[in-house]
Amino acid sequence: xxxxxxxxxxxxxxxxxxxxxxxxxxxxxxxxxxxxxxxxxxxxxxxxxxxxxxxxxxxxxxxxxxxxxxxxxxxxxxxxxxxxxxxxxxxxxxxxxxxxxxxxxxxxxxxxxxxxxxxxxxxxxxxxxxxxxxxxxxxxxxxxxxxxxxxxxxxxxxxxxxxxxxxxxxxxxxxxxxxxxxxxxxxxxxxxxxxxxxxxxxxxxxxxxxxxxxxxxxxxxxxxxxxxxxxxxxxxxxxxxxxxxxxxxxxxxxx
Numbered sequence: 430x431x432x433x434x435x436x437x438x439x440x441x442x443x444x445x446x447x448x449x450x451x452x453x454x455x456x457x458x459x460x461x462x463x464x465x466x467x468x469x470x471x472x473x474x475x476x477x478x479x480x481x482x483x484x485x486x487x488x489x490x491x492x493x494x495x496x497x498x499x500x501x502x503x504x505x506x507x508x509x510x511x512x513x514x515x516x517x518x519x520x521x522x523x524x525x526x527x528x529x530x531x532x533x534x535x536x537x538x539x540x541x542x543x544x545x546x547x548x549x550x551x552x553x554x555x556x557x558x559x560x561x562x563x564x565x566x567x568x569x570x571x572x573x574x575x576x577x578x579x580x581x582x583x584x585x586x587x588x589x590x591x592x593x594x595x596x597x598x599x600x601x602x603x604x605x606x607x608x609x610x611x612x613x614x615x616x617x618x619x620x621x622x623x624x625x626x627x628x629x630x631x632x633x634x635x636x637x638x639x640x641x642x643x644x645x646x647x648x649x650x651x652x653x654x655x656x657x658x659x660x661x662x663x664x665x666x667x668x669x670x671x672x673x674x675x676x677x678x679x680x681x682x683x684x
Contacts, residue, residue, distance in 0.1 A: 432464040432465070432467070433461060433464045433465040434465075434584070435584070435587060437461070437465075438461065438465070438587070438588060438591055441457075441461055442591050442594075442595065445457075445595060446595075446598065446623075446624070446625060447623070447624075448624065449602065449624045450595070450598070450599045450602065450624065451599055451602055451603035451606065452599050452603070453561060453592065453595060453596055453599060455473050455485075455487065455569075456487065458561075458569070458592065459471040459473065459487035459488070459569065460487075460488075462559070462569060462571050462588070463487075463488075463571070465584065465588065466557065466571050466573065466577070466581060466585075467573060467575075468553075468571045468572055468573040469491065469493070469551075469552055469553050469572060469573055469574075470486050470487065470488070470491040470493060470551075470553060470572050471486070471487050471569055471570065471571050471572070472484055472485070472486045472487075472500075472504065472568075472569070472570040472572065473485055473486075473487065473561075473567065473568075473569055473570075474504060474508055474514075474567070474568045474570060475567050476508070476509060476514055476517070476518075476567075476568065482504055482505065482507075482508025482509050482511075482514065483505060483508075484504060484508070485501075486500065486501060493551035493552065493553070494550060494551055494552050496547060496550050496551045497551075499547060500547055500548070500551055503543065503544055503547055507541075507543075507544060510537060510541055510544070511528075511541065511544060512528055512531040512535045512536040512537075512541060513526065513528055513531060513556065513558045513568065513570070514568070515535045515536075515537075516531050516532070516535045517558075517560070517568070519535065523560045524560070524586065524589065525557060525558060525559045525560070525582065525585040525586055525588075525589045526557075526558055527555065527556060527557040527558070527576070527577045527582065528555065528556045528557075528558075529555060529576050529577075548572065551572070552572075552574060553572025553573055553574070554572075554574065555572070555573055555574065555575055555576050555577065556570050556571065556572050557570070557571040557577045557581070557582075557585060558570050558571075559571065559585055559588060559589050559592065560589065560593075561589075561592045561593070561596055569592070590647075593647055594646065594647040594648065597645060597646045597647050598624070598625060598628055598646060601628035601629075601631060601632060601645065601646060602624045602625075602627060602628045602631075604628075604631055605627045605628050605630065605631030605681075605682070606627075608631060608634075608682050608683040609627075609631075609680060609681055609682060609683075610680030611680075612679075612680045613679055613680030613681040613682070616679045616680060616681060617681060620663045620664070621663065622660070622663060622681070625646075625656060626656050626659055626660050626663075627681070628646065629642055629646070629653060629656040629657060629660065630660050630672070630676055630681060630682065631681075631682055632645055632646075633657065633660075633669055633672065633673060634673045634676060634677070634682035634683070639653045639654055639657065640653075657669070657672070660672055664676065664679075
């Protein structure tokens, strides 16, 4: 039973874009995922190149029928053997997929049998993975008793696009902050540069074109131009060269 839909996610995204996020707020994102898909819990796992896995299960007080710590221990030791993780490593596919749709060749019954039994004991035998992060290394795994429907999967695709955009925005804003001086942060507040505008300005200073910035942030090029127009207005300039020079002089970006 869904409690959230596309409209809720649009409102949620708009709220987050107004905040100075430097990383995805997993506590809030996982609440939305649980409410959207009627899930008992969501695991946020980081996959290492060596097949290792590290992460957390949300909510932090989810008992999972008393098997929470067992599930976390299994994930640390064998998370890379989950069929979803093996599928992503082998195919480089970064779109949402549920475990029920993973081809059999990616499920090692001997290795994953214990994990499947544990998931069932936790009450989350069905799992939907939504990759989050530009490199596909972070997986948000939504767990519940029922198989996910075709409508669920279509919604998951849309949610995945939203989360990918938020992750790119957070990374770009974090980079902009790293390259700004302490005085530049005060200037940004005084002229009311938004996190998205600072991210765009930082990428502009790196020499990226509007098209390249759009691809980096996963937004439309016309949206980039609108952000740039607002940056020019707030900086009192008329073009990208003087915008970059002004931003460097004010300490908003590295010189």
